[in-house]
Amino acid sequence: MMQQADNVERYRRKAVQPEEAQQTILNHIRALDAENVTLYEAWGRSLAEPLIAPHPFPPFRRSGMDGYAVRTADLAEAAPGRPAELVVLEHLPGGTEPKRSLGPGQASRIMTGGMVPEGADAVVMLEMTETDERDGLSFVRIGKAVPPGANISEIGSEIREGERLLPAGRQVEAGESAVLAACGCARVAVARRPRVAILSTGSELLEVDEPLAPAKIRNSNAPMLAALIREFGAEPTLLGKVPDDPEAAGKLVRQALADCDLLLTSGGVSVGDYDVMVDILAQPDVKLLFNKIAMRPGSPTSAALLGDKLILALSGNPGACFVGFHLFVVPALRRMLGVQRPTHPQFTARLGEDFPKVNAYRRYIRAFTSVSGDGQVWATPTGDDKSSLMTTIVGADCLIEIPPIKEGLRRGHPVKVWKIGQ
Ligand SMILES: Nc1nc2c(c(=O)[nH]1)N[C@H]1C(S)=C(S)[C@@H](COP(=O)(O)OP(=O)(O)OC[C@H]3O[C@@H](n4cnc5c(N)ncnc54)[C@H](O)[C@@H]3O)O[C@H]1N2
Ligand code: MOO
């Protein structure tokens, strides 16, 4: 039987600031290796390499309108009552390479996306033209001068060859997919998905499909963490639940570490008699990184290394577990995926309701954002911010950061907000 760490020792913990905890975690994370997937499989994945434009785009001078490719010099004198008349050389639908270059007095009919012929320096919209057929020839009449370059996209006007288009670590969404496709990236090198194991500790836990029993609750942290892990581009491995028995839990932790890049546990990190993670993280071959953070919720959130594998031990309270994931697991996952700025983006918003509490610690409150008619961004708590609550996780797209304060805050007060939605 494993010795439980002395409870007196459990109370004596040195709290680190959240930023220090994040940095400590990041110091022990490195980017994962890459794998090749098809462009259509790349959605949501992180690029393992930057995308450098292999050629200019558009790769040819391209018409932006259905109309006529012309030489603007031929239209210099054109006016509504005195149109210029040009001979039409050929028709240029999209995908057709011109055979003829334009000389003086000549035009070619061209469609949107068509390749502009040599000699042409503008395209005139169809609506500004009249056509005529005489002596087996086609003519177009244009009653207006146009400036050089009109309705032509020059080679490389959108993308220059060699331009750095996407950084490594960028998540592939719709725009990235389009750019990758335009550059001919049928296969894309993406970071391997981090494999994240989830272990729930707690003798009170039931499986989701088990009926309620006295003193028991269903394990809600595991599905929540699995959803978050997927949301942030990683692959969850479900290890199930383990009772508050340090021996059994310790065995599972050690087994799990062999097959994952990161182990998340929930529960058992505080000072209770049966808080098993405290015992596991106190084992001689485990290097404890921290076991207290100066924040609420989630103050007992802990981190440790076993070999070179990181264990992030989140609080069992669902609200604290959720906040702990966003503050400490998300940066770890992003670093593994090669993302350059691993923490969530932050902005300032107005507090959507009074916060009457005196606050001895920095607090992260689950909240949602909205924009009022005058363009102000508001962040409003989703409800009670108690760490034991899970219903106030629903609908949270941000965390309001409240610093230690001696008096409450009024509605409308500017607050720092972390955007947690993707
Ligand atoms: N004497 C003290 N007691 C507590 C302290 C303290 O400083 N002194 N800290 C409190 C704070 S703050 C938190 S947060 C919790 C942390 O608790 P643990 O991380 O040790 O988690 P447990 O004790 O295992 O469980 C807490 C709570 O969460 C429920 N839980 C656990 N796992 C799950 C799960 N997978 N799904 C749903 N709910 C879960 C569990 O039933 C408990 O109700 O400690 C305070 N106590
Ligand atoms: O740290 Mo606990 O999550 O405040 O309740």
Ligand SMILES: [Mg+2]
């Ligand atoms: Mg506990």
